Amino acid sequence: MSVTATADFMLEPILDANKDAGASRDAIGLGHAAGKGLNTRHGTLLTLEDISVSFDGFKALNDLNLYIGVGELRCIIGPNGAGKTTLMDVITGKTRPTQGKAWFGETLDLTRMSEVQIAQAGIGRKFQKPTVFEALSVFENLELAQKTDKSVWASLRARLSGEQKDRIAQVLETIRLSPSAQRQAGLLSHGQKQFLEIGMLLMQDPQLLLLDEPVAGMTDAETEFTAELFKSLAGKHSLMVVEHDMGFVGSIADHVTVLHQGSVLAEGSLEQVQENERVIEVYLGR
Ligand SMILES: Nc1ncnc2c1ncn2[C@@H]1O[C@H](COP(=O)(O)OP(=O)(O)OP(=O)(O)O)[C@@H](O)[C@H]1O
Numbered sequence: 001m002s003v004t005a006t007a008d009f010m011l012e013p014i015l016d017a018n019k020d021a022g023a024s025r026d027a028i029g030l031g032h033a034a035g036k037g038l039n040t041r042h043g044t045l046l047t048l049e050d051i052s053v054s055f056d057g058f059k060a061l062n063d064l065n066l067y068i069g070v071g072e073l074r075c076i077i078g079p080n081g082a083g084k085t086t087l088m089d090v091i092t093g094k095t096r097p098t099q100g101k102a103w104f105g106e107t108l109d110l111t112r113m114s115e116v117q118i119a120q121a122g123i124g125r126k127f128q129k130p131t132v133f134e135a136l137s138v139f140e141n142l143e144l145a146q147k148t149d150k151s152v153w154a155s156l157r158a159r160l161s162g163e164q165k166d167r168i169a170q171v172l173e174t175i176r177l178s179p180s181a182q183r184q185a186g187l188l189s190h191g192q193k194q195f196l197e198i199g200m201l202l203m204q205d206p207q208l209l210l211l212d213e214p215v216a217g218m219t220d221a222e223t224e225f226t227a228e229l230f231k232s233l234a235g236k237h238s239l240m241v242v243e244h245d246m247g248f249v250g251s252i253a254d255h256v257t258v259l260h261q262g263s264v265l266a267e268g269s270l271e272q273v274q275e276n277e278r279v280i281e282v283y284l285g286r
């Protein structure tokens with residue numbers, strides 16, 4: 001099934017948008033970057049079809065269809081309670097859908113995998129609140145993030161290989177924390193802690209990064225850097241970014257999905273969804 005074919009399941013505005021998405025991915029050479037032996041069909045990294053989640057009869061997600069391309073940077077917007085965080089919970093295995101399909105690549109059925117298996121398969125998630133080890137240095141936080149199954153102290157005592165050190169240096173550079181490598185993480189600004197946590201995710205080299213309201217509470221300069229960072233990560237990774245800050249969304253997104261009452265209301269470029277009457281009515285026009 002190709003991206004275009006899967007669009008048959010979708011509402012009309014989405015159909016057109018998805019055709020564009022497939023074409024533009026080809027145009028900028030994405031869709032070829034899937035790594036680590038993950039099978040991706042026609043450049044689709046994540047496939048969600050007919051996903052529903054019920055909480056005591058209330059449908060937080062309702063027949064949701066969503067496709068994320070390899071290397072794509074997708075923004076998810078929508079009013080409070082639309083189901084954005086629940087969507088991330090489903091992808092990471094925290095919440096099981098009551099119906100629907102969720103595939104990572106062509107072969108991994110996310111609905112049958114544990115949270116740990118999903119993380120190990122290459123899906124990294126950043127929650128809204130930074131969760132770094134405050135008492136450890138920035139470097140040590142990154143060092144820990146690349147280890148999976150050892151205790152904290154065993155990991156810190158173990159010798160790092162040259163390759164591992166290089167990787168940490170590279171990530172420090174990416175998140176602009178090289179000068180603060182030896183600084184205690186608890187002393188960083190809120191924004192820097194957020195960058196450190198993104199760095200910790202990057203140590204695992206995930207193919208899909210889920211970021212829930214990443215710029216909430218950031219300064220303008222930090223928000224600007226986050227936009228640059230995400231744009232530089234796209235292509236190598238796929239990113240799904242939930243954000244209410246429209247200025248930020250406008251600065252990064254080439255493709256936006258609007259959620260409303262647990263379903264996809266519209267999809268397309270930010271300009272396209274901003275012109276959509278229903279989107280204006282339920283979200284932007286408030
Ligand atoms: N564990 C749960 N039990 C019951 N209801 C829940 C649960 N988790 C979420 N909900 C409900 O599901 C709906 C979707 O919530 P969700 O957190 O996914 O929205 P959201 O789009 O992330 O909103 P926001 O923009 O405010 O973060 C809400 O009405 C919420 O109250």
Ligand SMILES: [Mg+2]
Pocket residue numbers: 084085086
């Ligand atoms: Mg939320």
